[in-house]
Amino acid sequence: MTPDLNHYIVLSAVLFALGFLGVLVRKNTLVIYMCLELMLVASTLALVAFSRFNDTMDGNVFVFFILTVAAAEVAVGLAIIVALFRKRQTVQVGELNQLRD
Amino acid sequence: MSALLFNFLAVFIVACAAGVVLNRNAVASALCLLLSLVGVAGLFVQLDAFLLAALLVFVYAGAVVALFLFIIMLLDMQGGDRKPFTGLTLAAGTLAFLLLAGGVFSFAAHARLPATPAPAQAAGASLQNYAELLFTTYLLPVEVVGFLLLIAMLGVIVLSKKFEPELEPGAGSQKPDVRSQMSDAGNRKPEGSQEIPNHP
Numbered sequence: 001m002t003p004d005l006n007h008y009i010v011l012s013a014v015l016f017a018l019g020f021l022g023v024l025v026r027k028n029t030l031v032i033y034m035c036l037e038l039m040l041v042a043s044t045l046a047l048v049a050f051s052r053f054n055d056t057m058d059g060n061v062f063v064f065f066i067l068t069v070a071a072a073e074v075a076v077g078l079a080i081i082v083a084l085f086r087k088r089q090t091v092q093v094g095e096l097n098q099l100r101d
Numbered sequence: 102m103s104a105l106l107f108n109f110l111a112v113f114i115v116a117c118a119a120g121v122v123l124n125r126n127a128v129a130s131a132l133c134l135l136l137s138l139v140g141v142a143g144l145f146v147q148l149d150a151f152l153l154a155a156l157l158v159f160v161y162a163g164a165v166v167a168l169f170l171f172i173i174m175l176l177d178m179q180g181g182d183r184k185p186f187t188g189l190t191l192a193a194g195t196l197a198f199l200l201l202a203g204g205v206f207s208f209a210a211h212a213r214l215p216a217t218p219a220p221a222q223a224a225g226a227s228l229q230n231y232a233e234l235l236f237t238t239y240l241l242p243v244e245v246v247g248f249l250l251l252i253a254m255l256g257v258i259v260l261s262k263k264f265e266p267e268l269e270p271g272a273g274s275q276k277p278d279v280r281s282q283m284s285d286a287g288n289r290k291p292e293g294s295q296e297i298p299n300h301p
Contacts, residue, residue, distance in 0.1 A: 003103065003104055003107040007111075010205060010206075011144075013201075013202075013205040013208075014205065015115065015118055015137075017198050017201040017202050017205065018115065018118040018121075018122055019118065019122075020197065020198065020201060021122055021194050021195070021197070022122035024193065024194035024197055024198075025122070025195075027187075027190075031130050033169075034121055034130055034131060035122060037134065038118055038121060038134065038137065041137075041157075041161070044157075045141055045145075048150050051224070052148040052149060052223055055220040055224055057230050057231070057234050060150055060153060060224075060230075060231065061231065061234050063153050064156070064231070064235070065246055067156055067157065067160050068246045068250065069246065069249065070161075070165070071164060071165065071250075072250050072253035073253075074168060076253050076260070078169070078172050079256070079257040079260040081176075082172060083260050085176050091176060
């Protein structure tokens with residue numbers, strides 16, 4: 001039995017759910033960011049699988065753009081985290097509560 | 102053979118992703134993310150998207166994870182004494198995860214996609230197909246993405262630059278004075294802004 005489209009979609013959804021869980025439960029901003037990347041990769045897996053099984057190219061080209069945007073996003077996000085660390089000396093979300101108080 | 106490879110890679114990816122979420126140490130999380138990305142690249146190879154597999158390894162594993170590790174080392178967080186998550190958030194997160202996973206499995210059980218066999222000739226296998234689409238249908242998005250990268254680069258430079266008022270040489274003209282005052286006012290913080298650059 002070769003894996004069909006359902007297998008890939010379920011795997012990508014499980015991967016997305018794991019990234020979602022990480023975003024919800026973790027306290028470290030950097031780890032939250034890694035889990036966001038995990039969710040992006042899960043969506044690219046679904047796109048490539050759809051593209052392969054429907055014999056189109058558009059999903060593959062979209063993954064191309066997602067990779068580009070993810071690289072830019074990581075650069076900007078990590079710069080923001082570094083700037084935040086310079087101001088507050090912490091990256092734990094529990095202690096970044098200045099707007100709440 | 103391909104089913105065996107798929108099962109192995111799926112278990113590997115999910116285990117590494119769980120490692121990203123559950124690891125106490127941020128460096129170990131980043132390395133688990135790296136392994137998980139390599140597994141996804143293997144699945145891309147199995148889906149005949151060779152270019153995307155190579156790009157995933159280069160961009161994500163090469164650049165993004167390296168950047169993450171670099172920032173983790175740079176910030177030097179003391180994460181050992183702190184719990185990575187508390188009981189309440191763990192319960193809420195697990196509940197949300199179970200809801201999402203339940204939705205996925207009900208989808209997999211009831212609304213099955215038609216299990217059409219994959220076409221023998223994969224469209225994503227040849228580089229020519231990418232080039233044709235990127236330079237005809239998606240030419241405008243390619244340009245936009247180029248500008249996005251440029252703007253992101255400028256944004257990172259602005260974000261990581263320190264605006265220090267001493268840098269402006271008082272050459273006697275009016276303009277540097279105004280600028281240094283403005284940046285001084287923008288930089289003023291309630292508690293000692295002088296200590297922060299000296300902090301190791």
